[in-house]
Every structure is written in structure tokens, then in C-alpha cells.
Amino acid sequence: MEKIGPKSLARQVHEQRRVAVKVEGFCLTQAREQQRREQSVLFRDVARRYLVWSQENRPRSYTFRQTALKHLMTTFGTKPLGDITRTNMEASQNQRRQDGVRPSTINRERSVLSHLFTKAQTWGLVQSTPGIGTDRLQESNERPRPLSQAEEACLFAVIPTHSKPVVTLALHTGLRLGELRAQTWRDVDLATSTLRVTQPKSKQHEVLPLNSTAFAMLAALPQDDPWLFPRLPRKLSDLFIR
Numbered sequence: 001m002e003k004i005g006p007k008s009l010a011r012q013v014h015e016q017r018r019v020a021v022k023v024e025g026f027c028l029t030q031a032r033e034q035q036r037r038e039q040s041v042l043f044r045d046v047a048r049r050y051l052v053w054s055q056e057n058r059p060r061s062y063t064f065r066q067t068a069l070k071h072l073m074t075t076f077g078t079k080p081l082g083d084i085t086r087t088n089m090e091a092s093q094n095q096r097r098q099d100g101v102r103p104s105t106i107n108r109e110r111s112v113l114s115h116l117f118t119k120a121q122t123w124g125l126v127q128s129t130p131g132i133g134t135d136r137l138q139e140s141n142e143r144p145r146p147l148s149q150a151e152e153a154c155l156f157a158v159i160p161t162h163s164k165p166v167v168t169l170a171l172h173t174g175l176r177l178g179e180l181r182a183q184t185w186r187d188v189d190l191a192t193s194t195l196r197v198t199q200p201k202s203k204q205h206e207v208l209p210l211n212s213t214a215f216a217m218l219a220a221l222p223q224d225d226p227w228l229f230p231r232l233p234r235k236l237s238d239l240f241i242r
Contacts, residue, residue, distance in 0.1 A: 041125050043076040043084065049123075050116045060178070068112035071096070081120060086130045089113065093137070103137035110136065147171065159239060165217055166229050166236070172214040176201055177236060183228045190219055 047069050054065045075092045076084055089110070096106045117129040147155065152171065159167060166180055173195065175183070182199035189195070193215050197206040210218065221228065233239070 041081045041120075043079050043081055044073060046081055046116065046120050046125060047073060047077075050119055053119060064108070065112050068109045069116075072109060072113055081126055084130055089130060097137070103139045107136050107139065155240075163233075163236070163239060165221060166232060168217045169214055169228075172211055172217075173208050175208075180229060181227075181232055184226050185223050185228060186226070188218060188228070190215065 051062070051066060051069065054062045058065070072092075075095075076088070079088075093106050093110060096109070097103070114129060117126060120126045121129060155167070156164060169175060170177075170180060175197065179197055179199060179201060183195075184198045187196040187198045190210075193210040195208045195210055195214075195218075197208065200206045218228070
């Protein structure tokens with residue numbers, strides 16, 4: 001037996017359940033068990049499981065997902081997974097926007113949250129993904145600009161010495177962080193002052209000319225390892241934030 005409010009509402013729910021039994025094989029006992037399970041699972045526990053899955057199956061994007069979840073944990077950490085609704089997710093996005101967070105960052109957090117729910121659904125922890133239908137924020141299409149000489153001087157005044165070679169190459173070639181991690185010496189030709197991008201994000205063949213600054217920096221580096229920067233920190237982006 002199930003007690004439901006006024007008689008009119010009870011009749012409406014009864015008719016919905018009757019149709020669901022025929023069309024979807026609805027079972028009240030199973031529905032209650034699923035609801036109980038969703039109420040007992042906290043977001044923070046699923047987030048930990050999701051990060052373990054990411055480390056094992058998507059290691060290249062692990063840090064990206066970890067960073068996104070760091071902020072999501074503040075909002076949803078102690079909340080039962082089954083209590084998180086589309087309204088909650090939209091409210092979180094609006095709050096982040098009011099805090100001055102860039103739309104691109106909010107969109108990445110939205111994507112990670114949505115994928116976490118998709119995995120939770122696969123694991124049998126929830127029946128649906130509340131993020132379906134939430135809108136992505138409009139992102140700026142402004143082209144990135146190079147640092148001015150004054151900004152570059154400020155940057156090099158605060159970064160540690162061991163990070164200066166990789167930052168120099170990034171500034172003078174435009175290589176992305178993932179490309180810098182993957183760059184090998186076999187794709188550097190100091191004789192012709194060129195660098196072939198080992199793993200370009202565009203998936204296209206890319207050969208970059210080395211200006212005098214990039215050439216001098218590479219020529220001074222030891223070549224005792226296959227990679228240009230074998231000990232590049234995992235969270236290099238934090239350096240620029242600081």
C-alpha cells in the first residue's frame with residue numbers, strides 16, 4: 001500500500017502507475033528500492049569512484065576532471081545523489097557565473113558533472129541524468145593574445161628556474177601543455193631550426209620554425225632523455241595561477 005495526498009492526486013498517480021506497469025514493467029517495490037539506494041549514496045562517494053575510473057580509463061584527462069570536481073564537491077559533496085536535480089545544477093552554474101568564473105570553465109564543470117551522472121547510471125546508482133536539457137553558456141570567441149614584454153618579464157620574475165625552459169618554449173612556439181608533455185627530441189631539428197610537433201592536438205602534421213630564443217634554449221638543454229621535458233609537473237597550470 002502507498003499513501004498519496006488528496007483523492008484526485010491519488011487517482012492521477014494510480015492511472016500513471018497503471019500505464020507504467022503495462023508499458024514499462026513498473027514495480028513499486030523496485031522503484032522504492034531504487035529510491036532508497038539513491039538516497040543512501042552521497043555525491044562525494046560517487047565523485048571518488050569516478051576519479052578512480054578516470055585514472056584507470058582516461059588518465060590523460062584525469063587532472064582536468066579532478067579540477068572540475070574540486071569545485072563541484074563544494075556544492076554537492078554531502079548531498080545524496082538522488083536529490084540533485086536540474087534546478088540544483090542550473091543554480092550552481094549561476095552562482096559560479098556570479099562569482100566571476102569564466103563561461104568556458106563553467107561549461108567544463110557542467111560536462112564533467114553530466115558525465116559523472118552517466119557513469120553513475122551505468123553503475124546502477126541512479127536512474128536518470130538530471131543534467132539533460134541544461135544549456136551551455138555562451139563562450140567568448142576572442143583570439144588569445146601574446147604576452148606583452150612587461151607581462152613576460154613579470155612572469156619570469158616569479159616562476160622557478162627549472163620551469164623557465166618549458167615556459168620559454170611555450171611562449172615562443174605556441175605549443176599547448178599536452179603537446180609540451182609529449183614532445184620528443186627526435187622531432188627537434190636544430191640543424192634547420194625547426195620542431196615537428198610530436199602529438200599535435202589538431203591531429204595534423206605541424207612543423208614550427210624556431211626563433212633565436214627558442215633555438216638557444218633547446219640547444220642548452222641536455223638530451224639524455226627521449227622527451228624534452230621528462231619531469232614536467234602534473235599541475236603546471238597551477239604555477240601560472242599563482
